[in-house]
Amino acid sequence: MASSSSSSSSRDKYDVFLSFRGVDTRHNITSHLREAFLRNKIKTYIDYSLERGDEISPALLKAIRESKLSVIVFSKNYATSSWCLDELLYILDCRRRIGQLVIPIFYDVDPSHVRKQEGSYATAFDELEVRFMGNLEKVQKWKAALYEAANLSGFDSTKIRTESELVEAVVRYVLKKLNHKTSSDLKGLVGIEKQIEQIESLLCINGNSQEEDVRIIGIWGMGGIGKTTLADAVYNNLSCRFEGHFFLVNVREESERHGLGHVRNKLLSGLLGEENLNVCTPSIGSTFVKERLRRKKVLIVIDDVSDSSQLEFLAVENDRFGLGSRIIITTRDVQVLRNIGAHEIYKVEELNFGEALLLFYLNAFKNAPPPADYIALSRSVVNYTKGVPLALKVLGSSLHRKRKEEWESALKKLEKFPNKTIQNALRVSFDGLDDDCKEIFLDIACFYKGKDVDYAKIILDACGFFVEAGLGVLMDVSLVSTMNNKLWMHDLIQEMGRTFVKEQSNEEPGKRTRLWIPDDVYHVLKNKTGTAAIKGIYLDMSKIRKLDLNRAAFSKMYNLRLLKFYNSELSYIGKSKVCLPQDFKSLPDNLRYLYWDGYPSKSLPLKFDPHNLVKLEMPRSQVERLWHQVQDLENLREVNLHNSKHLIEIPDLSESRNIGSINLESCKSLVQVPSYFQCLDKLTYLNLGGCSNLKNLPEISNKNMEFLDLHGTAIEELPSSIWSMEKLVLLDLNFCKSLKNLPTSPCKLNSLQFLSLKDCFSLEKFPELPRYISDLRLSGTAIEVVPSSVECLSGLVIFEMENCKKLGSLPTSICKLKSLQRLSLSGCSNLKSFPEIEEPMERLRFLNLNETAVRELPSSIQNLVGLKILQLSLCGNLDFVPDSLYNLNRLETLLLYGSLKLERLPPMSAGLCSLTVLDVSECNISGIPDHLISLSSLESLNLSGTMIERIPESIKQVSGLYYLNLSNCKRLQSLPELPCLIESFDAHGCTSLESVSRTPFTENLDQYQVRNRYEELVLSNCLKLDKNAWSNIMADAELRIMRTATASLKLKDDNYESRRPPSVSLLCPGNEIPKWFNHQTEGSSIHIKLPPHWFNTNFLGFAVCIVVAFRDFTGDWGLHFRCETHFKADSGESHDTSCRLYGWGWGKSRTRVVDSEHVLLWYDLSLYLNAANWSNTAVEASFDFYPVDDALEALRFEPVNFCNVKVNKCGVSLLYAQDAEKPSFQIEDTKTKRCRDELEAGNGGIVSCGKEDDEPHRKRISK
DSSP: OOOOOOHHHHHOOEEEEEEOOHHHHTTTHHHHHHHHHHHTTOOEEEOSSSOOOSSOOHHHHHHHHTEEEEEEEEOTTGGGOHHHHHHHHHHHHHHHHHOOEEEEEEOSSOHHHHHHTOTHHHHHHHHHHHHTGGGHHHHHHHHHHHHHHHTSSOEEGGGSSOHHHHHHHHHHHHHHHHHHHHGGGSTTOTTOHHHHHHHHHHHTOSSOTTTTSOEEEEEEOOTTSSHHHHHHHHHHHHGGGSSEEEEEOOHHHHHHHHOHHHHHHHHHHHHHTOTTOOOOSSSOOOHHHHHHHHTOOEEEEEEEEOOHHHHHHTTOOGGGSOTTOEEEEEESOHHHHHHHTOSEEEEOOOOOHHHHHHHHHHHHTTTSOOOGGGHHHHHHHHHHHTTOHHHHHHHHHHHTTOOHHHHHHHHHHHHHSOOHHHHHHHHHHHHTSOHHHHHHHHHIIIIITTSBHHHHHHHHHHTTOOHHHHHHHHHHTTSOEEETTEEEOOHHHHHHHHHHHHTTOSSOGGGSSEEOOHHHHHHHHHHTOOOTTOOEEEEEGGGSOOEEOOTTTTTTOTTOOEEEEEOOSGGGTTOOSEEOOTTOOOOOTTOSEEEETTOOSSSOOTTOOGGGOSEEEOTTOOOSOSOSSOOOOTTOOEEEOTTOTTOOSOOOOTTOTTOOEEEOTTOTTOOOOOGGGGGOTTOOEEEOTTOTTOOOOOOOOOTTOOEEEOTTOOOSBOOGGGGGOTTOOEEEOTTOTTOOBOOOSOOOOTTOOEEEOTTOTTOOSOOOOOTTOOEEEOTTOOOOBOOGGGGGOTTOOEEEOTTOTTOOBOOGGGGGOTTOOEEEOTTOTTOOOOOOOOSOOSSOOEEEOTTOOOOBOOGGGGGOTTOOEEEOTTOTTOOBOOGGGGGOTTOOEEEOTTOTTOOOOOOOSSOOTTOOEEEOTTSOOOOOOHHHHTOTTOOEEEOTTOOOOOOOGGGGGOTTOOEEEOTTOTTOOEEOOOOTTOOEEEOTTOTTOOEEOOOOOOOOOOHHHHTTOEEEEEOTTOTTOOHHHHHHHHHHHHHHHHHHHHHHHGGGGTTOOOSSOOEEEEEEEOSOOOTTOSEEEESSEEEEEOOTTOSSTTEEEEEEEEEEEESSEEESSOEEEEEEEEEEETTSOEEEEEEEEEEEOSSOOSOEEEOSEEEEEEEEHHHHHHHHTTTTTEEEEEEEEEEEEHHHHTTOOOOOOOTTEEEEEEEEEEEEGGGGGSGGGOBOOHHHHHHHHHHHTTOOSOOOOSOTTSOTTOOSBOO
16 A cells, blocks of 8 residues: 555645524534534534625635535525625535535525525525626526535435434534545555445444444454554544544554553553553553543554453453444454454455556656556566565665666566565564474475465474464464465565575575575585485476485485475476485485485385385386385375386385375386285275286275275276275276176175276176265266166266267166266267156256267157256257257257258247357258347357358347357358357358348447457358448458457556457458558568657557468468567667467368458457567567468467468558547447347347338448
């Protein structure tokens, strides 16, 4: 949060200007208001002393102008005073010019008499018209002013019982308005208004039933997050409402310096209004002092409390203060608030990126806008601070008025030497921890941020820490948090912890307790500088050169408890850059955790005693045997040797009675499992999946086994003991090709939730299963029959039998599966019918019948009342769809792709009200029911490759449609108006298409809509388009580009990062660059001179256009272009950038052949972002265009020399925001807007936008 000057704060001298007619109200309502305002610390200007003449004095005008709001007391004789009426004129003028608030009070006068000048006001104006006969224009102004003022929200004394209640109501309303107005005068405190509202809501002050209770509210958060600033803002807003108030600053520091007695005396003195009040006893013994406190309604802020004992000494309790009192406590430790019994706790969060950037600008540039070449640097600083206000203010102030080179140097320095002021603020919470919590915190800061909570707990617990208690403390003091079961901490807090470790020895890393920086670890291991201080080493081997370890590299590190050698880069996974000598001595015996990716030796060192090991992970290792003798491993909990392809023998773990997890996945040299596994009673997880040479499995009777993975093994028979694992939750037998039978013994798998027998090709019989299994995968088996007893699986949620080529039918009892949500039968090529659904299935959401032999669906399909997705693609025999399908009102996706025998859909008048995706591509249908294509819910429509000849006009009313594919509709001749927010439109190969209607652009985009928006319009090979169609297409493209560019500009103030920024692209036949491209040339390159100040706040980016000659070009996966941009400065220095411009592709699998000239237009935010980096120096720019093939792009990004694709012409246009204001770009179709408003108001389905004869071609856009 930051300070900035405020025009209103410098202007406002008074809170309230009180306008009144003295003879009527001086000794009643006015004097009572004055006293009430005074009690509530509302600074009020009342004109008691100024002498009155014919004209209002400059001093009075100044007083009105310098007040935050005006209260006007209209009484019976108010209008008899020209002075009062002139005051009124000036007050209303201030309302219009500077936004001054005006509150009228109608005191013993009817508001309608003021408004219409009736009653006493009529009499007054009769006299005024005589008196001001020569200036009746002024009299008319007074009348207009009274009319305006009387229409404002105010108070009518006749509607409130007593004058005291009236005064109280006015004061309460004024306070509310002043607080609201003051929120704009918070000295530029960024992002604080909403937080103040939330705190005040928790305080229950305004008319709440709890208003008279004493309430304690806590404000909690990490150091530097803005707790004190927020409390101060709330205090300043509300203090005037209380009989006493005091802000007790920095209790932690003050109590350390002067003692808690001094702090308490300070608080009591402030609340009771006595200087040097001194209470010497541990408790407040004086009954008189206690009673005075109990009789007083107070507001107290107690800032930076570090221990609940401080609050106890300060006597912060509910019954100590008068009714309606409020106590706000700020602290880093939430347990303090719990102990004191806070009614509500408010956690202060980090600023979002936009707020953080504004706060930084305020401190780094004060009130000046940031220079363009400082914007990228500013964003880097803001990214570093991660929204902590203290860091933003400190760094912003330190960079104020500094040169760009100094900024760059400061940023580099921060990487190695964090700012001391920020660090010291964050260290307070750390310094208050006990040793156990400090160790846990430092381990998390150095090693476990972002790691799974349970994973970290196991290792921390193994190191002897009190993990549960320690983590609780760290969360309470805002040093650590959890997010999605991951350990988390703010980047600055992590940096503080890591800096603490580095400062243990600035010169020699080997003397620190923890090492995680690759260069530091390399230095220590290479030079043997490790000492007993080292407790943990985490090394990312992909970041170092090859390292040959000395035989005694770890000999002095006898306190080492954590050792992890890993690879973060995929190309190095399984490769150890740390090599061991033949005579490698040993690893430290104190190790609790050992992780070594690609461990390079055949076994662990002979002299290494692993008895302290809790977790051993050596994935992708070269190990053949871990050790050669029985080891005492009672502490071992987990072994992970997955993908150790040379492992020929499972290590002897017979003494590891506490082991819970063994992962030997893809250890392909393993041929047997030792029999002692059945003695490992605590084993819950066993993964032998991918052990392709494992043919036999011994009897395993572990009662606690929960996870057993045997996928891809060569087992032929499953031990019957597995069928008795009562706690087994998951059993994976996927791709056990040799498995023919399952155990015949009674199935006792009472906890089994997941069973996969996928691709067990030899399995012919449907297995016996527990009734509560929820996920059953039987795809690729030889099962022929699903028994009717399947109805007993009442807990089944997912049922997959894909590619079961022998499956001929399903029983009708399938409808008894009331929990079933997903049924997939795709590829069951012998399945000729779908069973009757004899009773409703409310939970089935997904039904996949792709590539089955189903001819028709039963009419009872309507009983799938909960169905959301129905897939019937590539059903070669499907020739009939029942009209009962339309009764599926929850259906969202209907796919009928490639069902060639389907020639028609049944007529439709209603239904399918939730349908969003409809795909009937490559079917032989020649028409679609108008109602179906006009569903208001429809978002994606694919009609490609069909025989359709027309698209209904009603499609323009489907406002949510964003995807429309009409490619290869050879009979389609015309296109009607399309919805204006359509994002992807493909009409490639519509060889009969001649006319295209204009799209009415009645919708603008905001920065949220445009963030991931890629508009793509493809009309390639539409060679019959007439001239009018071509003009419409180009005009629409221009408007789309301006709409997207205008919305995209708003993203520059957000921390916008995306793999693919927003864009608009168009591809259609043609050989001319549109005229609005003011820079055009022949060839594939264009050079332009940039106008002075070309990159200003209105600059939206570049639009580019090329004409491409295709010669028998085949685009199997798509075609795109690369635009290389070269910016050149006056100095001759040049900067090169490039971006990819998308043509067609992205999932279009059908081969496309193009053999003519086409025009391609683009707008891409990438061009703007690239330009922003060189905007301050560039005076010239050139653009080069190259075709790029998707298939080659998958391998490398480089221009491809296409002999059959040639860029003949290119053009560039600079876009500016003011262009969008020109009449040619203005949206002016009020009729369409009215229809959209009616839709949004919830009037039901699609409504008509007028009669058919109401100017169907009326201009929607004036161009």
